[in-house]
Amino acid sequence: MTDKPSPQDRLVAAGFGAGWAIVPRLPERLTAWGFRLAADRLWRRRGRSVLRLEANLARVKGTSPDDPAVRALSRDGMRSYFRYFHEVFRLPSMPTREIVSRMHVTGDQQIYDNLARGRGVVLALPHMGNWDLAGAWFARTGHPFTTVAERLKPESLFHRYTAFREGLGMEVLPLTGGDGHTFGVLSQRLRAGLPVALPAERDLTSRGIEVQFFGEATRMPAGPGLLAVHTGAALIPAILYFQGRDWGLQFHEEIAVPAEGTRKEKVATVMQGLAGVFEKGIAEHPEDWHMLQRLWLEDLEPRG
Numbered sequence: 001m002t003d004k005p006s007p008q009d010r011l012v013a014a015g016f017g018a019g020w021a022i023v024p025r026l027p028e029r030l031t032a033w034g035f036r037l038a039a040d041r042l043w044r045r046r047g048r049s050v051l052r053l054e055a056n057l058a059r060v061k062g063t064s065p066d067d068p069a070v071r072a073l074s075r076d077g078m079r080s081y082f083r084y085f086h087e088v089f090r091l092p093s094m095p096t097r098e099i100v101s102r103m104h105v106t107g108d109q110q111i112y113d114n115l116a117r118g119r120g121v122v123l124a125l126p127h128m129g130n131w132d133l134a135g136a137w138f139a140r141t142g143h144p145f146t147t148v149a150e151r152l153k154p155e156s157l158f159h160r161y162t163a164f165r166e167g168l169g170m171e172v173l174p175l176t177g178g179d180g181h182t183f184g185v186l187s188q189r190l191r192a193g194l195p196v197a198l199p200a201e202r203d204l205t206s207r208g209i210e211v212q213f214f215g216e217a218t219r220m221p222a223g224p225g226l227l228a229v230h231t232g233a234a235l236i237p238a239i240l241y242f243q244g245r246d247w248g249l250q251f252h253e254e255i256a257v258p259a260e261g262t263r264k265e266k267v268a269t270v271m272q273g274l275a276g277v278f279e280k281g282i283a284e285h286p287e288d289w290h291m292l293q294r295l296w297l298e299d300l301e302p303r304g
Contacts, residue, residue, distance in 0.1 A: 005154030013157040020164070023089035032086055039082035043075050049292040053077055055299070056291045059214045060282055076287035080242060084130050084290065091133060092167055096140045103137045104243055107251035111195070111236060115143070120190030120233035123251075124200040124224040126278045127290045129240030132165065134249050135197060139169025145195040146171040148182060148223075170197075183223070190233040197238075200224045201278050202295055209268055210297075211275040217297045220275060225267040229257055237274055239281030241288040248285075252277045 005013070023031050043050055051065070054074045058065040061073070114121050123145070125131060138145060149165065149172050152158040162172045171189075173182045186196050200221055201213075208219025228235035237252040255273045258266050282289045294300055 005156075009154040009157070013154050013160070016157055016160060019085070019089040020092065020160075023086065024093040028090065031090075032083075035082040035086040036079055039078040040075070043078045050074060050078065052294065053292045056295055057286055057289075059216065059296065060286050060289070062214075073287055077289070080129075080288045081290045081292070083242065084132075087130050088132055088164070091136060092164065094136075099133065099137050099140060102246040103134070103249060104246060105137075105249045105251070107253075108249075110234070110254065111143075111251060114234045115193060115195065118193035120193055120231060121195045122190065122224050122227050122233050122235045123195060123197040123238050124235060124274055125197065125238040125240060126201040126282060127199060128281065128285065129242055129249075129288045130247060131197075131199070131240055132168065133247060134238070134240050135165070135170055136168040137247075137249070138195070138197075143195055144169045144171065145197050146173065146186060146189045147197045148173050148175045148186075150175050183227075186223075186227055187231050190227060190231040196227065196233070198224050198227075200274060202291070202293065204294070204297075204300060209271045211268075211272045213275050213296070214279055218295050219297070220271050222267055222271070224274065225270040226263075228255070228270060229263055229266045235270055235274070237277040237281075239277075239285070241281075241285035250281070252281075 054065045054070050057073050057077065058067065058070050061067070061070060063070060111121050111123075125134075135145070135147070147165070147170050149158070149162060151174055152161060158174075162174075165172050173185055175182065189196055198221070200223070203209075203219050203221035205219070207222060209222045209225065210217055210219050213220075224235055227233060235255040235257070237255065239248075239250045239252065241248045255270045255277070258269050261269070
C-alpha cells in the first residue's frame with residue numbers, strides 16, 4: 001500500500017509532466033533563459049537547498065560557507081542544476097547526432113575493450129553534469145545498460161522518470177520497493193558481459209561504506225564495490241560536467257580490486273579509491289556537482 005501523495009508531491013509531478021510536454025515545443029534560447037532566471041531567483045532567496053549546497057562546496061574548496069567565492073560558486077552551481085532539468089525536458093526529442101557530436105569523451109576505450117572480452121563494467125559516477133544525457137549517449141552509440149533509480153514521490157513521478165530513462169535506452173531497476181532482486185539482476189547483467197551504471201557518492205544509511213571524502217567522513221553506497229568484488233567486473237569511475245554549450249565525460253582508470261583481504265575489506269578499499277577519483281573530478285568542476293543534500297556524517301550527528 002502506497003502513501004497518498006501530498007499536494008506538493010502532486011504539484012512537482014505536474015510540473016515535470018508539463019516540462020516534458022511544453023519545453024521541447026518552445027525555442028531553446030527562450031526556455032534556457034527561463035531556467036537560468038529561475039535558478040538565480042532561487043539562489044537569491046538563500047533557502048535550505050542553497051545553504052546546503054554552499055556548505056558542501058565550502059568543504060570542497062577548503063574554506064568557510066561565508067566565503068564570497070563560495071557564494072559566487074553556488075550561483076554557478078544552481079545554474080548548472082537547473083540546466084540539467086532544462087536538458088532533461090528537451091532530451092527525448094534531441095537527435096542522436098546532436099548528442100554524439102556535442103559529447104566530448106575521454107577514456108572510453110577501456111570500456112569497449114572490457115566489453116569486447118565479455119567482461120562486465122560497473123560505471124560509477126557522482127551527481128554531476130547531466131548523467132541522463134551521458135546515459136543517452138552511451139545507449140545510442142550501441143551500449144544499452146542497466147541502472148537503478150530512487151523511488152521518487154509521488155509514485156506517478158517515479159514511473160514517469162523511469163519511462164523517460166527507458167526511452168533513452170536504459171534498463172531501470174528500482175533501488176527500493178521492487179521485488180528485492182535488484183542486486184541479483186545487476187550481477188546477472190555483469191556476468192553476461194554487459195555494462196551497469198550507478199550513482200555512487202551518497203548513501204547515509206547504515207548500509208553505506210564509510211570513506212574519507214575531502215578530509216571528512218561520509219558514507220558511499222556499497223553496490224559498485226560489492227558488484228566488482230562479487231562478479232569480477234571492471235569498476236570504472238566517470239566524471240561528468242558541462243563544457244560550454246556541450247558536455248564533458250571523462251572515464252578514469254579502473255579501480256582495481258585487491259587480491260588479499262575479506263570481501264568487506266576489499267569493498268572498503270575500492271570504495272575509498274572511488275572516493276579519491278570523485279574528489280579530483282568534483283574539485284575540477286565544483287559548479288557542476290549537484291549536491292543539495294547533507295553528505296558528511298558530521299552534519300548528521302549531534303556534537304557532544
